[in-house]
Amino acid sequence: MDYQPALRPARLVMRYKRFLADVVTPEGETLTLHCANTGAMTGCATPGDAVWYSTSDSLTRKYPHSWELTETRQGHWICVNTLRANTVVREALVSNIIPELSGYESLSAEVKYGAERSRIDFLLQAGTRRNCYIEVKSVTLLQQGKGYFPDAVTERGQKHLRELTKIAEAGDRAVLLFAVLHSGIEDVSPARHIDARYAELLVQARQSGVEVLCYKAQLSPAGIVLNTPLVVEL
Incomplete structure (x- = not known):
């Protein structure tokens, strides 16, 4: 499975309300991502970790950006989009x-x-x-x-x-x-x-x-x- 269009990087601020996460882009912009993972996400959502997100071209989505991957400070890659x-x-x-x-x-x-x-x-x-x-x-x-x-x-x-x-x-x-x-x-x-x-x-x-x-x-x-x-x- 290829990511098309390409994913974009950001830094995780926090996950909250199960389905949402705030991140900061390299340009300093704060975005709210949709999180499709309903689990506890233990070890997958540590504030400060690098995250990668996709963007939908749908005009009806309240949150067009979706959290796809986490890159932990231990160097592990995790797909958080179940x-x-x-x-x-x-x-x-x-x-x-x-x-x-x-x-x-x-x-x-x-x-x-x-x-x-x-x-x-x-x-x-x-x-x-x-x-x-x-x-x-x-x-x-x-x-x-x-x-x-x-x-x-x-x-x-x-x-x-x-x-x-x-x-x-x-x-x-x-x-x-x-x-x-x-x-x-x-x-x-x-x-x-x-x-x-x-x-x-x-x-x-x-x-x-x-x-x-x-x-x-x-x-x-x-x-x-x-x-x-x-x-x-x-």
């Missing part, structure tokens, strides 16, 4: 970069499924092969040198694990795909210290046949490419 996770995963699926998920004929997005009225991120289909349901989760939490998901209690994430478990038990492929969007993360574990129930459901899901995959992205202001498999430690 909407980008599905974009880079879709590109990886279409390009057959993820061998475990290659060879399908059709790809659909946001398909309704499950008893709890969920929408699966991607559904892969091909002839007589089993349908493949893929739920994507963006991983940006780095603590003590390890990557974790989630960064806050997620009832929605718990629901997705229940739905995937039922899909696997019914005989189709169910895949939880962690998209690592933090350059400092080298492996991923469930964040039991944050959401013990999610961690428990994840273990149960894998025991029931849910496939747990993890791929890391290369990040830069030029773009994002998902291409490196990582280990998930349960």
Whole structure:
């Protein structure tokens, strides 16, 4: 995924009201950015860090600028726009970069499924092969040198694990795909210290046949490419 038009740099002043962040540009102008990340963003929003933002040409947006990347003072790159996770995963699926998920004929997005009225991120289909349901989760939490998901209690994430478990038990492929969007993360574990129930459901899901995959992205202001498999430690 290439950033078009090019991202612009700024310095983070503060994030507030979950969806907003104030920054100062190199020219000294203060801007308010829209923040598409609803999570805790632990370690991703430290005042003074460098940020990179995009600008929409829509005339109806109240906040035309969007926070895309953080460059921390430790030298790590983080994609804080969680909407980008599905974009880079879709590109990886279409390009057959993820061998475990290659060879399908059709790809659909946001398909309704499950008893709890969920929408699966991607559904892969091909002839007589089993349908493949893929739920994507963006991983940006780095603590003590390890990557974790989630960064806050997620009832929605718990629901997705229940739905995937039922899909696997019914005989189709169910895949939880962690998209690592933090350059400092080298492996991923469930964040039991944050959401013990999610961690428990994840273990149960894998025991029931849910496939747990993890791929890391290369990040830069030029773009994002998902291409490196990582280990998930349960």
